[in-house]
Amino acid sequence: MKTYLVGGAVRDRLLGRPVSDHDWLVVGATPEAMVAQGFLPVGRDFPVFLHPSTREEYALARTERKSAPGYRGFVIHASPDVSLEQDLARRDLTINAIALPAERVAADGSFDPAPTDLADPFHGQRDLREKRLRHVTDAFREDPVRILRVARFAARFDDFEVAPDTQALMREMVAAGEVDALVPERVWQELSRGLMETRPSRMFEVLRACGALAVLLPEVDRLWGVPQPAQHHPEIDTGVHLMMVLDTSARLAASLAVRFACLMHDLGKGTTEPEILPRHIGHEKRSAELLQSVCDRWRVPVDIRELAEVVAREHGNIHRSGELDAAALVRLLERCDAFRKPARFAEALLACECDARGRLGFEQRDYPQRERLLSVLAAAAAVATDAVARQAQQAGATGPRIGEAIHRARIDAVKAAAG
Missing domain, CATH: 3.30.460.10 (Beta Polymerase, domain 2)
Structure with a gap:
């Protein structure tokens, strides 16, 4: 032994x-x-x-x-x-x-x-020196999870290249339908680990190059070739932008939930629906719908799914929050369930910052929306809702009318904080 x-x-x-x-x-x-x-x-x-x-x-x-x-x-x-x-x-x-x-x-x-x-x-020592990811033997083809593992290692060792014969073998496996047989638990395990690597974009580049991304995440795969709106650097397409957003999330040491939200937030831009193209107006709603299908397919944990849904649905409003008045800001907080889940709202803001900074020339830009909305939340959350509710009840309010009184008090608090 x-x-x-x-x-x-x-x-x-x-x-x-x-x-x-x-x-x-x-x-x-x-x-x-x-x-x-x-x-x-x-x-x-x-x-x-x-x-x-x-x-x-x-x-x-x-x-x-x-x-x-x-x-x-x-x-x-x-x-x-x-x-x-x-x-x-x-x-x-x-x-x-x-x-x-x-x-x-x-x-x-x-x-x-x-x-x-x-x-x-x-x-293997030679391949380490030459910074190469190469399969051991042809038995590699027998386990489709290894395609995901190669992609994950490419994200971890971001200066390594996948050997040409390994790339060819992975393409053969995809063409043979091996990727279709992957079980959801293993796909999510490898995807989530790859998202947490040094350069997560490389995982998706490798999966896309061998055709596996079109099988596993067609909603993401079809973002390549889709132009960005004129105000968002149309010289790079949406797929390239998405990879920049992912790598920004890694650079900012974001959590898995934030990185997944970054991956999912723009799915609606891959649509061919005429009411959304060419400026992607209304793509947020479509993105929120598509990510539910992804989450169901790969059994994404509920807390990660919920953050992604908030970011997909509201990232446009968060980006434009500097233009919103107090009433609209409070409605935004309510839609994000920020009063009950302030930590999740903070993560949503970080995901939106990654989106804003994931553009050419914007990598080091400030994102004032994040601090401003956290301040708005602090002001609105400071309202003594119990006291407001009692006062409303004493005035004869019941049910939804009490909720309206709290809503108005929060708007007044935001106005006061804004000076």
Whole structure:
């Protein structure tokens, strides 16, 4: 029995990046032998064990054989006769198929591998030096999730290029319908992780280049080639603008919910409906409708969906909020449910700032709407609604009339704050 450190930990150490997790591979062992040493079995699809003290994952060496379309269509073979090279051959990218013997790792988890220490049968170190994302073997085609993983790694290692033969293989997989068999949970898992990478636009560029974006997110894919309105730099199209918005959200360290809202906010511009084209008038409503379909398809969490809907529906009004009077500002806050969910409203404003700054020449521009609307919310939220309600009741108001009194009091507060 021999143990190796594999995958991301070795890759990131060789790149000089922080190492957060350790994945271990055990060659020449049986499940019974692992349990006898105190390991706790946790794997459902293949044998994975937790170390009795560190609780890190140890997986038995295995091979995989395609048995049906999609992510789950595999037969797993894990036994003591599976070699290290056979296990590494089933991995996605060469840079993730490098192994280091466990004895080269210190007790505190640190390691400083020399090239001679590493098992690297598929030349992952060379691809690291040449900044290349390349599949290990043709077995890559058996798992369509790997297309998403390549795109996600392109967003993380944004100076790496996808190898031409890997690009060709991904296009073949898309043409063969493999992407159609992806399950929603895995798609959302990879998309959400890619959105949180250094340069999320690269994930969508890679997916678009191989044709997968048209299958997974046709609403986003058709934004390329759609001109921006004259007031929004028509020299770049809506797809390019969207990628700039996404990268702005990463630069501003936005949350996943904000980044997803940035991805979804302009879907309505991809429409061919004549009442919306060519100036995209009314695209906000159409965007809000389209994103619901996306969220249903990939089972996007409710809180992320709700923020995206607010941004899609109201981003035009937020951009124009400097032109609104006090009454219109309070109505905007009410439509955004800002009084009940002020933190979500703040995130909506950040997404709108990303949209405004995601244009050529606007990257460093201030976005005064954000601070102004936060101030407006603070003034309106400071109204003592209980006291206003009691006063309205004493004057004989009931039901909706009480709500109207609170609404008017908030408008008065906003007017007073504006001076």
